[in-house]
Amino acid sequence: MEIKKNGFYLIKNEFFKKFEENSLPFQKNGRPVYYCIQDKYNxxxxxxxxxxxxxxxxxxxxxKAGGEEKCKIYCRFPSDKKSAFNIGDIFPITKEYVEREFIKTGKHYQLKDSNLIEKIEKKAITIIKIKMTNDNANNKGINVQKIYKQLSEEINLKIKIETENLKDETKEISKEQKEVEKKNPLIEKIQARRENKENSILTNKK
Structure with a gap:
């Protein structure tokens, strides 16, 4: 499944159980998460x-912050008066843990308001930077460094396994090609002519 930016998604329960972060906002009543930013480094x-x-x-x-614009951790959701974006609890994920798209009025629900998207993204970049560079910022709330590290390890392991499988498949294909060449009469004739020519050259040299 392609993960589309500014789209809303439902996360697999497996993710919340695996990472055992008490502060993770477990999905209640099918409430979705908003895909904000693709990671800068991965x-x-x-x-x-x-x-x-x-x-x-x-x-x-x-x-307390002196207005919404100055508040880094929240952002109002104008089209949904009953909820707000909890940017302070932003966390990383991979598509393997995405269960499905969040559907509203029969189609994938995506944010279209460019001003709101920009506002959320700006605050999100600030929070990500703080949490990924300041260990103390993870003492309270979600430990995003821990989750990020584990996700990176899973990605690297998957790439390693896929690379090894590809090498094995390439070896197998190469082996099969050699077997086919051995059984191909035309190739056998070409090889025989080549050997005869080489033998003739050696005989003339003598």
Whole structure:
């Protein structure tokens, strides 16, 4: 399945069980996550944002920061008055852990508001940078460094296995080609002529 930027997705429960992060926003009532950014260093890793319905907490954060624009961890969702983007809890994932697209009105639900997309992405980049470069930032909330490292190891292992399998397949194909060549009368004649020619050259030299 192709993971489309600015799309909403449902994550497999396997992901939440495997990483055992108490702070991960477990999907309640089929609430989706928003695919925000492809990782800068590994194109197989995607950063996703969960939605929160704790709007009182969101408004308090806005008030404390001096307004929504100055608040790094939340962003209002104008088309959904009951939830907001919880950017502070952004976390990495790979497509292997994506269960399916989130469907709304019969089609994949994607964010279209370019201004909102830009606003979310700007805040997300700031949070990712903080959490990936500052160990203390992971002491509270989701330990994204830990998840990122494990995902990277899984990706590298998969690439290694695929490379080894490809080598084995190439060897097998090469072996089969040689067997076919041995059984091909035309190739046998060409090889016989070549050997006769080489023998003739050696005889003349003597």
């Amino acid at each position: 194109d197989k890793i995607f950063w996703v944002i969960a939605l929160t319905t704790k709007l009182n907490k969101v408004e308090k954060a806005f008030e």
